Amino acid sequence: MGISGKRAMDLLEKIGFTRVAGSQEELKAAEILKAECEEIGVPAELESFEIEDAEIETATLEILEPYQAEYPVTGYKCAKNTYQGGLEADFLYVEDGNEVDLCNAEGKIVLVNGFMRLPLFRQLIKAGVAGIVTMEGQLRDDREGTDLSTRKLRRTLRAFGNVPMVHTRVLDAIDMVRRGARKARLVLKNETVERTSHNVVATITGTEKPEEIISFGAHYDSVDFSKGVYDNGAGSVINMELLRYFKENPPKRTVKFMWYGSEEVGLEGSWAYVKAHKEELSDHLLMINVDVGGPILGRDSVAVMAEEDLVKYISYASKIHGHSAKVEQRIYSSDSIPFADSGVPAVNFCRFGERGAAYIHDRFDTLDFLSAEALEKTARYVLAFSWGMVNAAAFPVKREIPKNIVEEVEKYLYKKELAEAEENK
Numbered sequence: 001m002g003i004s005g006k007r008a009m010d011l012l013e014k015i016g017f018t019r020v021a022g023s024q025e026e027l028k029a030a031e032i033l034k035a036e037c038e039e040i041g042v043p044a045e046l047e048s049f050e051i052e053d054a055e056i057e058t059a060t061l062e063i064l065e066p067y068q069a070e071y072p073v074t075g076y077k078c079a080k081n082t083y084q085g086g087l088e089a090d091f092l093y094v095e096d097g098n099e100v101d102l103c104n105a106e107g108k109i110v111l112v113n114g115f116m117r118l119p120l121f122r123q124l125i126k127a128g129v130a131g132i133v134t135m136e137g138q139l140r141d142d143r144e145g146t147d148l149s150t151r152k153l154r155r156t157l158r159a160f161g162n163v164p165m166v167h168t169r170v171l172d173a174i175d176m177v178r179r180g181a182r183k184a185r186l187v188l189k190n191e192t193v194e195r196t197s198h199n200v201v202a203t204i205t206g207t208e209k210p211e212e213i214i215s216f217g218a219h220y221d222s223v224d225f226s227k228g229v230y231d232n233g234a235g236s237v238i239n240m241e242l243l244r245y246f247k248e249n250p251p252k253r254t255v256k257f258m259w260y261g262s263e264e265v266g267l268e269g270s271w272a273y274v275k276a277h278k279e280e281l282s283d284h285l286l287m288i289n290v291d292v293g294g295p296i297l298g299r300d301s302v303a304v305m306a307e308e309d310l311v312k313y314i315s316y317a318s319k320i321h322g323h324s325a326k327v328e329q330r331i332y333s334s335d336s337i338p339f340a341d342s343g344v345p346a347v348n349f350c351r352f353g354e355r356g357a358a359y360i361h362d363r364f365d366t367l368d369f370l371s372a373e374a375l376e377k378t379a380r381y382v383l384a385f386s387w388g389m390v391n392a393a394a395f396p397v398k399r400e401i402p403k404n405i406v407e408e409v410e411k412y413l414y415k416k417e418l419a420e421a422e423e424n425k
Helices: 005-014 024-040 118-127 170-178 229-248 268-276 308-321 336-341 372-390 403-412 415-423
Strands: 044-065 069-071 087-093 109-111 131-136 165-169 183-204 209-219 253-260 284-290 298-305 325-329 346-353
Touching: 005 024, 005 229, 005 372, 024 044, 024 183, 024 229, 024 253, 044 165, 044 268, 069 170, 087 170, 109 170, 118 415, 131 170, 165 170, 165 183, 183 229, 183 268, 209 229, 209 268, 209 336, 209 372, 229 253, 229 284, 229 372, 253 268, 268 336, 284 336, 284 372, 298 308, 298 336, 298 372, 308 325, 308 372, 336 346, 336 403, 346 372, 403 415
Parallel strands: 087 109, 109 131, 131 165, 209 253, 209 284, 284 346, 298 325
Antiparallel strands: 044 069, 044 183, 087 183, 183 253, 298 346
């Protein structure tokens, strides 16, 4: 039967609902994917794992001087709770978060630009701030037509400390700064909980070299408010088409298909998989990951986390077979990271939407800008590459991660900073 964009789109509609990490909706999507595998004729399993989450009871931000106003905020999950009555302190906009901005930040509630990243958080903690306010969105947003996401203070950042944190809109942040906010009260109360998430795993055993494994991955969870069809229902249904192809055309090597849960909260599903299958990983020759796809206006891209020769091979093959794509040796922030960190080379296939013609991580990630033709285009590209790898007479890719990619992965994971934090405990 081959690859069908229409069939992929039909499945995408089935899983096109908000399915955040550890939720019942995420489990429902996992069960749909499992059932689809079994309808194709490939047994599938749900592998459960636990993730850290939190329930937010209260999150508020009030400006007390020189005017009084309360702004809509969401609380950071796992951030430090305030005392009864909240945290009352001077308020400061720290702009770039450099040493000049932070020289008078000790004991203050600080407003920072954008989302929180580890280098900035580390500087804020070092400066002794009492609380943090981050922001998202655009000045032209309206409250009824946009959503304010709930962020989480991940363990990686908490290794350096913890303070109360809330998240607001850019349109409110600009109002605070314009009106000269200088004193605020921040209230946060949340309780850490554990939730269960799942990976869906299906295996087709190789006919000639069953001990050698090619791993296919895609995450199927979404963020708050989003139907997550572009990110990453598309990758999930593309992989299902590949599973169907290899069921109908038995592969020489074993192919394992994984649909990962909880990617959006820190690649939790793929980390859980590599930790639970350490012994098996030595048999994995290559990980092929698909993350984002389907936009009508856009371009295909390939991020290679392997030797430079593979970049050249994919570039040459793309031209020979008429596949338009940008191919680079670089890391990609997705479920390939835990595999590369474990020594398994990886190739990431993506189709990025054109600016203004695709939306991600918000309520506008819907089927409106996707098409069956675009899904099929990327699926055929992934199949053309993977078929050669799966059925190669001798596997051509070195099972090693180049030094520059190792360094990029370690930088992405903040290994040096975390080691220093552990030493300083």
